[in-house]
Amino acid sequence: MTHDILLDRYAHLAVKTGLNIQPGQQLLITAPLDAVPLVRRITEHAYRSGASLVTTIYADDVTTLARYAHAPDEAFDVAPAWLFNGMAEAFKDGAARLAIAGEDPSLLSGQDPKKLSRANKARSIAYRPALELITGFTINWCVIAAATPAWAKSVFPGLPAEQALNKLWDAIFACTRANLDDPVAAWEDHSANLARRTAFLNERRYRALKYTGPGTDLMLGLAEDHYWKGGAGRARNGVICNANIPTEEVFTAPHKDMVDGIVQSSKPLSYQGSLIDGIKVRFERGKIVEMTAEKGEDAFRSLISTDEGAARLGEVALVPHSSPISKSGIIFNNTLFDENAASHVAVGQSYTENIRNGSKRSKEELSALGANTSLVHVDWMIGSGELDVDGIMADGTAEPLMRKGEWAI
Numbered sequence: 001m002t003h004d005i006l007l008d009r010y011a012h013l014a015v016k017t018g019l020n021i022q023p024g025q026q027l028l029i030t031a032p033l034d035a036v037p038l039v040r041r042i043t044e045h046a047y048r049s050g051a052s053l054v055t056t057i058y059a060d061d062v063t064t065l066a067r068y069a070h071a072p073d074e075a076f077d078v079a080p081a082w083l084f085n086g087m088a089e090a091f092k093d094g095a096a097r098l099a100i101a102g103e104d105p106s107l108l109s110g111q112d113p114k115k116l117s118r119a120n121k122a123r124s125i126a127y128r129p130a131l132e133l134i135t136g137f138t139i140n141w142c143v144i145a146a147a148t149p150a151w152a153k154s155v156f157p158g159l160p161a162e163q164a165l166n167k168l169w170d171a172i173f174a175c176t177r178a179n180l181d182d183p184v185a186a187w188e189d190h191s192a193n194l195a196r197r198t199a200f201l202n203e204r205r206y207r208a209l210k211y212t213g214p215g216t217d218l219m220l221g222l223a224e225d226h227y228w229k230g231g232a233g234r235a236r237n238g239v240i241c242n243a244n245i246p247t248e249e250v251f252t253a254p255h256k257d258m259v260d261g262i263v264q265s266s267k268p269l270s271y272q273g274s275l276i277d278g279i280k281v282r283f284e285r286g287k288i289v290e291m292t293a294e295k296g297e298d299a300f301r302s303l304i305s306t307d308e309g310a311a312r313l314g315e316v317a318l319v320p321h322s323s324p325i326s327k328s329g330i331i332f333n334n335t336l337f338d339e340n341a342a343s344h345v346a347v348g349q350s351y352t353e354n355i356r357n358g359s360k361r362s363k364e365e366l367s368a369l370g371a372n373t374s375l376v377h378v379d380w381m382i383g384s385g386e387l388d389v390d391g392i393m394a395d396g397t398a399e400p401l402m403r404k405g406e407w408a409i
C-alpha cells in the first residue's frame, strides 16, 4: 500500500471511528504545521460525512521557540485565554474536537525551567474552561498523531531524516490498525474486547489495586463508585467515539487520598517539550511526598507543584505488556503511544466519566468520593513485563489481575 492510500485510510479512521462526526456538526482541529497533508485528508472526509465547518489551528515549533528566545520576561505569564474560551464556546455549541499530536518531544528541553513552568501554568489556567468540557466528555473528541520530522528524529536518532519519518509513519499505521484491510471493522472488534474487560472490572468493584514489581510496591485505592472505561464511549451529546487512536487501556479513577507506597516509571514521558525519565516517587495518603527523576526532574517537580491536585492521581490504567504498541518495541516519546504500551497512572484531574453517574454529581460530591481536581492531567508509564497487579476486594481478599504484565483474568 502506498503512503497516500494509508494516509487516506488513517484520515477516514479518525473521522469515522475516532470522532464519528455527525451531519451538521462543526469540527475543531489542532495540529502541527507538518501535519498539513493529513489535515487536508481529514477535512475532506469530515465534509463528506456531513460536517458543517472544519476549522484548524496550527502550531509551529519555530515560532514557539522564538518566544523563548526573544519575548520579554513578563510574556511568560500570558496565555491566549481568548482562544481557549472560544474553543470552550465551540464545544458548548456542539463542535467536535480533534487533536493531532506530533510535536518535537524535546523542543523546549534547553529552555529556562522557570519560564517553562510559568508558561505552562498560565496556559493550564487559561485552558481550564475548554479542558473541563473535554474531561467531562461533553462532546465527541479524539486524539491521533501525525509523524513529523522532529518527532521522527527523536524516535530514530540514528536514521537519515526521510527514512526516520517513513518508519514513524509505518509504526503509526501499524499501531492504529490503519494498515489493515478494514480498519473501521478491526476497531469494532477491538472495542468489544475492551468492553468485556471493563464489564468484568465493573462487576468486581475492587476497593484497591496492589502493584508489585521492580522499584514498585504500591497500594492504590480506587474512588468510591469508580467506573472502568475503555475503547469506544458515548459522549454526553450521545455520539459514540474513540477518544484516543490508538487505545489499548482500560482506566478508572483512583481515590485521591488513598494511594500509599512507592512506584517507578517504566518509560520516558514527554511533557510540554521536556523529556522526563526514571521517575521514582513515594505516595502517602494519596499525595506524592518524595520524588526523583533521572532526566527532567525539574520539569516533573514543576508539574506536580502546579496545584494541590497535581501531586495526586486522577487516572489509573491497565494495559497488557503484549499490546501492539509495546510489541513494536519502539519508544515513541509521545504519551498517546507510550501510554498504550504500558500500564500507567496520571497525576492531576480525573475524568467525570470514571465515576458512576459522574456528570450528574456536584464537584463536592465527586471530591468526597475521591475524584481528583487539578489544572493538569499527565499520564506516566509504570507497567512492564515484570509488573504484577492484584485486585483487592472490599473484604481485603486479593485476586490476580495481571501477572508479568499480562492479563490474568
Ligand code: ZN
Pocket (backbone or CB within 6 Å): 249, 251, 315, 317, 339, 344, 379
Ligand atoms: Zn490513560
Ligand code: ZN
Pocket (backbone or CB within 6 Å): 315, 346, 377, 378, 379
Ligand atoms: Zn490520561
